[in-house]
Amino acid sequence: MEEQKVEVMSTTRVEKSNDLYKIVDSLNRTLKDQNLMFGLALDENDENTAVFTIYRT
Numbered sequence: 771m772e773e774q775k776v777e778v779m780s781t782t783r784v785e786k787s788n789d790l791y792k793i794v795d796s797l798n799r800t801l802k803d804q805n806l807m808f809g810l811a812l813d814e815n816d817e818n819t820a821v822f823t824i825y826r827t
Contacts, residue, residue, distance in 0.1 A: 776807070777826040783813060786820045794822070 784790070790810055797808045805827050813819035 774827060779806075779824045779826050781821060781823045783819050783821055786812065786818050790820055790822070 794808045794810045797806075801808075807825040807827050809821075809823040809825065811821045811823075813821050
């Protein structure tokens with residue numbers, strides 16, 4: 771089985787919003803054939819900040 775390499779292209783911290791996941795979901799559905807993946811997580815140190823990351827797969 772071939773190991774898939776994932777490269778972090780960009781990470782940005784933004785103000786947390788309830789609808790951010792919708793943007794990430796739309797980007798993942800639209801751009802998966804371009805070998806791009808998008809992630810969203812809460813900042814470990816600030817509950818009002820979300821971390822948005824772009825990956826190349």
